[in-house]
Structure formats: C-alpha cells, structure tokens
Amino acid sequence: MVTIKDISKACGVSHSTVSKVLNGYPDVSEETVALVRRTAEEMGYTPNAAARLLKTNRSHNIGVLFVDQLQSGLRHDYFSAVLNDFKNEAECGGYDLTFISQNLGGSSMSYLEHCRYRNCDGVIIACVDFEDPAVRELVGSDIPVVTVDHVFDQRGAVVSDNVKGMQDLVTHVYEKGHRRIAYIHGEMTSVTRSRLASFCHTCEELGAEVPEAYIRPARYRDPTSSAQATQALLSLPVPPTCILYPDDFSYLGGRNQLEAMGLSVPDDISVAGYDGIYLSQALRPILTTIRQDTERLGSHAARMLIEAIEQSRTHLPRQELIPGELLIGGSVKQL
Numbered sequence: 001m002v003t004i005k006d007i008s009k010a011c012g013v014s015h016s017t018v019s020k021v022l023n024g025y026p027d028v029s030e031e032t033v034a035l036v037r038r039t040a041e042e043m044g045y046t047p048n049a050a051a052r053l054l055k056t057n058r059s060h061n062i063g064v065l066f067v068d069q070l071q072s073g074l075r076h077d078y079f080s081a082v083l084n085d086f087k088n089e090a091e092c093g094g095y096d097l098t099f100i101s102q103n104l105g106g107s108s109m110s111y112l113e114h115c116r117y118r119n120c121d122g123v124i125i126a127c128v129d130f131e132d133p134a135v136r137e138l139v140g141s142d143i144p145v146v147t148v149d150h151v152f153d154q155r156g157a158v159v160s161d162n163v164k165g166m167q168d169l170v171t172h173v174y175e176k177g178h179r180r181i182a183y184i185h186g187e188m189t190s191v192t193r194s195r196l197a198s199f200c201h202t203c204e205e206l207g208a209e210v211p212e213a214y215i216r217p218a219r220y221r222d223p224t225s226s227a228q229a230t231q232a233l234l235s236l237p238v239p240p241t242c243i244l245y246p247d248d249f250s251y252l253g254g255r256n257q258l259e260a261m262g263l264s265v266p267d268d269i270s271v272a273g274y275d276g277i278y279l280s281q282a283l284r285p286i287l288t289t290i291r292q293d294t295e296r297l298g299s300h301a302a303r304m305l306i307e308a309i310e311q312s313r314t315h316l317p318r319q320e321l322i323p324g325e326l327l328i329g330g331s332v333k334q335l
Helices: 003-011 017-024 032-045 049-056 077-092 109-115 133-141 162-175 190-206 223-234 253-258 278-282 295-308
Strands: 063-065 096-099 121-128 144-148 156-158 181-185 215-217 243-244 270-272 290-293 319-322 326-327
Touching: 003 017, 003 032, 017 032, 017 063, 063 109, 063 181, 063 253, 077 096, 077 121, 077 295, 096 133, 109 133, 121 295, 144 295, 156 162, 156 295, 162 181, 162 190, 162 243, 162 290, 181 223, 215 223, 215 270, 243 326, 253 326, 270 278, 270 319
Parallel strands: 063 096, 063 121, 121 144, 144 156, 156 319, 181 215, 181 243, 243 270
Antiparallel strands: 290 326
16 A cells, blocks of 8 residues: 555655645645645555544544435435435545444444444435434534434525425416315425425415315325325315325326226326426326426535535534426326
C-alpha cells in the first residue's frame, strides 16, 4: 500500500506538506499541490480510512436507515430512486454509505449502536416507522440526521409536496368531469395524512362530495389490499367513476380486480396513481399520476446531511419541500 512517506520521497517534499495537500489545506503552493496530487494518483495512493478517522475524527461514512414493512428493500421503486440519487451526491462529496440495521452477524443492537459501531458521520432515514423508539433514539442522538418524507423538530428533512401533488391530481380528475372520486390510501403515516387531508380539502373546495365509503385503507406497494379496496368500492350502490390509488405499484392489484370484474380503463372506470415510477408510463393506457422528484429529494438530502456534518457549528436544520409533477396519461376518461 502506497503511503504518504512514499509520496513524500517521490516528490522531494516533507511528509507534512503531502498531508496538507491530501487533506485540502490552502497554505501550499499551486505547483506543489499539482505535483503531489499527480504523484499520488500515478502511484495509486488510497487514504487509509482508519488513519483518517484517528486524525480528523471523521470517517466519511454515512449510515442509511431504510426499513419498509413489506421488505421490498431496494426493489422499492420510489425510495430506491431517492437513495440512488442520494448515493451519487454523497459519493461526489467523498462519502461512503453503510446500511444500518438492528442485526449484525447474529448480534442484536440498536440503530444508534450500529451507527456508532460503524463510526457514521451522519445518517439518512427513509421509509421506516418513525414512531419506533429505536428510530427516535437515533434521531435524538448527537449524530447528524436527515429524514425523507417525515419532519422531526430540530432535524433536517426533505419532503415531497404531497399536499400540492394531491391537489393537482384531484383538480385534474375534476376537470375531466368526475364528481364521484374515491381514494384508496396507504398506512396512516405523515405522508398519508397530508395526502388524505389535501384530497378531502380539494374535493370540498371544488364541490365534489366525498362519502365516507369512498375513502378506503390499503397498504403502500401492496396490490392485494388495493384489489380488495377496489372491489369494495365498485360494490357500493353508487360506485365512484374514478379511483385514486396510494401508489402506482398498488394500482396493479386494482387493475387485476377490474379485469376480473370485466371492466376496462378508462371506458368503464377511471384511475390514477401516485409516484410516477417508470412502470406507470409503460402501462396501457398510460397511468395518470404524480411524479415525485426523486433526483432532487435524494441529492438535496445528501447536501443537507453533508452540510450538517461538515459545518456542525453553523448548520441550522431546515425542511425543504420538493414539488412533484402531474403526468397526464390516458387512464382518466373525459365525462
């Protein structure tokens, strides 16, 4: 392994000068900086993580806490896209990622203990039970934290604008002539509460009455529960003319149920989704949905977390609201 001593000898400069260059100190001439960096690259120098941790008290390692109830992992279309853009931005800032769990080699430990074990400089938290005491313990620690789609006091967060997204979706459906609009929502998280409140508020402002029976619970990314909710809605004495699904993937269950009942989209029933995943635009008809800006969500979360790590004395936690985009497909019929 190439060391600072080797680079020092090759360049004919002191060990401290090489160290200053590699650690970004400004009090070295441009000529020397160029020489040291070129030599280090040519010699294949890689910083020793353990040594860097001892010297700077920073590991350049970010923890990722991501636990969805259906255990879809990185197959989760929406959050995997967010984490991919987070990863790209974090790597540009010189950080590695480590997934955090409560199980390490058969040993049980809290999320906070795992973060300390891995010397995480900071943690991004997404798609977890934010009421879990183990999650709250981590959020309440001295480790910098940024959350996705959930807001804690005194912690940074990036949040998709679910209120405006649902407002745009309902308004579009209403403008298509629909007055009997149903909503199948996911588990009662802060995201769900925002979307549900926006759905009811927008319908009320537009003058579209929403019977209690038109609001049905299901689970996110669970076609089975969405299929059951779809059947219940269409079995009502006065069924809806349009059904909004909790997410694009869940709509697949609804579509299967509609086909089993001999109904076609949009001729017999109109539908819309949420998330704007690639699959939604590959379906026929193309699904009308709200595309969440996963690129901005992920990259902004990374920048915010790196700022909290590297500027700890001046960083002020903030919440950033990221707007989505209405994607108009062919799944909502003009009445």
